[in-house]
Each structure stands twice: as C-alpha cells, then as structure tokens.
Amino acid sequence: MHSTAPDTPPNSPLTRTDLRPDCSSCFALCCTALGFSRSADFAVDKPAGSPCRNLDSDFSCTIHDRLRPRGFRGCTVFDCFGAGQNVSQHLFRGVSWREAPETAPEMFAVFTVVRQLHEMLWYLAEAGSRTYDPDTLHRVDGLRSIIEGAMGGDAQQVLALDLGSLHARVRSTLMDVSDEVRASxxxxxxxxxxxxxxxxxxxxxxxxxxxxxxxxxxxxxxxxxxxxxxxxxxxxxxxxxxxxxxxxxxxxxxxxxxxxxxxxxxxxxxxxxxxxxxxxxxxxxxx
Ligand code: SF4
The missing domain is CATH 2.160.20.80 (E3 ubiquitin-protein ligase SopA)
Structure with a gap:
C-alpha cells in the first residue's frame, strides 16, 4: 500500500505512471475506507469506514516495514492504481477526513468508485498500446476520455456514474484487444x-x-x-x-x-x- 508517484491532479490522458499509488499524498484511504476479514492476508478484522489500528496520526503505517511478518500480507499486494492521491488531493482538495470528519463517508464512498475507475484506466492504457486496430484504439481513447472526464468533476458526479455499464464496455474492449494480441x-x-x-x-x-x-x-x-x-x-x-x-x-x-x-x-x-x-x-x- 506504500509507494511514490508524482503528486499531480489528473491530466488527460493519464499514463500508467500517473496510475501508481503515492501514499505520501493520500489520506490512507485504503487503510480506512476498505474493510477486511481476519485471514492469511490480514491478522485482524477491520470494518469498512474505520481506521486500521496500525494507522498513525500522519496517515503512515506503524508497521510498514514489518507487514508480512506481522500477518498483513494483503496490505503489501493491494494497489489503488493511484486513486488514493486523486481522491485526497483533487476531488477533496487536500482536506482530510481527520480535518473534516463530516466528509469521511462521502470520501470513502468516492474512493471505492475511483479505485475501480483507475483500475479500468490502467488496463485501457495497456490496451491502447497493444492494439494495431484503429477502430479499437478509437474505442479505447473514448472510454479513457469518459472516465477521466467524470473524475474531472466533483465527488457527486463520480458517485452518479453508471459503473456497471462502464465496466461492461471496458471489459468488451479489453477482450477484443486480448483476442487480437493472443492471435499474434x-x-x-x-x-x-x-x-x-x-x-x-x-x-x-x-x-x-x-x-x-x-x-x-x-x-x-x-x-x-x-x-x-x-x-x-x-x-x-x-x-x-x-x-x-x-x-x-x-x-x-x-x-x-x-x-x-x-x-x-x-x-x-x-x-x-x-x-x-x-x-x-x-x-x-x-x-
Ligand atoms: S496494516 Fe498498515 S498498511 Fe495495512 S491497513 Fe493497517 S495501516 Fe494500512
């Protein structure tokens, strides 16, 4: 859950470099918004919307260098695709849920949506770089524009997105590129x-x-x-x-x-x- 990337608001088009997590610019949204169950990947139960017991006051993790031996392997494999810093710094303008607790429910809800949007952008970026079909590339670029456009608005616009429809269109495009690449x-x-x-x-x-x-x-x-x-x-x-x-x-x-x-x-x-x-x-x- 911890790495670095440029601290910039999203610019179109986002590259895969832009879609890397930058935990130093995030209000530890993966450590708060998401819930997890005690398992081989997480040593404790944690309900969604509550801070992890290992979260420090500066949004860092107190066991960052010991996650695997302490039973938190799941934290080392989680990837928000850069959604955390986008929500923290762009959509909520650098005001944390600790500074403004009344924003927490909406911020956490937006994070779960933006994380999915960033994941789609990650795959679409690769699809665009692997296809040789101009029509497919046009579809890829169109979907990237729709997603980035939605995130260029405010939190309400993000929450109003029809994620199911978007997922279906992205999935169809990714599968077409897969067929093209695998055939080669x-x-x-x-x-x-x-x-x-x-x-x-x-x-x-x-x-x-x-x-x-x-x-x-x-x-x-x-x-x-x-x-x-x-x-x-x-x-x-x-x-x-x-x-x-x-x-x-x-x-x-x-x-x-x-x-x-x-x-x-x-x-x-x-x-x-x-x-x-x-x-x-x-x-x-x-x-
Ligand atoms: S163990 Fe550390 S990285 Fe994992 S959720 Fe808790 S604070 Fe975040």
Missing part, C-alpha cells in the same frame, strides 16, 4: 493444456513449469501456488488471474497482457523473472 502469438498454450486452459480455470498447484504459454488465455484463472517457472507468457492474458504464491522464477512476463503490480507482489519470482518495464520486482523476491 498463435495461443500455443491451448495446444499443450487442452480443455483445462480456459478463462477461469482452476490450475491451483499445477506443475506448468517450462510450458509454452505464449498467447494463452489465463484470464481469471486460479494459479495459486502453480509452478510457472521458466514459462514464456508473452501475449498471455492474465487479467484477474490469481497468482498468489505462483512460482515465477525464470518466467518471461515482459510482454504478458494485463499484468499488474499487485499480481507480481502476490507471486514468487526471482532475479531471472522478466517483467514489463513499467512494473518492478517486489522486494520480497530477493528473499
């Missing part, structure tokens, strides 16, 4: 894994080591603790794939599609793992 890789992974390799497939713990997965459709698949070492995932669609504890040592994800920093943080890679240039190797990979 001939989807070799399908040949090797047959019927098991479909969107949403349960591949938990599977040994896929060194399998050629170029252009594979791994959208929404459960790859928890799967062995993907030395796999070539170029052009593979990883939208929403669950990579918790997946072994990525020596894997090539540099041209994987729709990969996020959050997925990398949840997985286990090493110094040989190739990743997109606008993502970074998590610190715990050095372990």
């Amino acid at each position: 890789y001939l989807a070799t992974g399908d040949d090797h894994l047959g019927a098991r390799l479909v969107p949403g497939a349960d591949l938990m713990g599977q040994n896929l080591r060194s399998r050629p997965l170029q252009g594979a459709n791994l959208r929404g698949t459960y790859l928890i603790a799967a062995d993907l070492r030395e796999c070539d995932l170029s052009g593979a669609d990883l939208l929403g794939a669950d990579l918790r504890d997946a072994r990525l040592g020596g894997a090539d994800l540099a041209r994987a599609l729709y990969l996020t920093q959050s997925q990398l943080e949840a997985a286990r890679g090493d110094s040989r793992t190739l990743i997109p240039e606008d993502l970074h190797a998590p610190g715990h990979w050095r372990d």
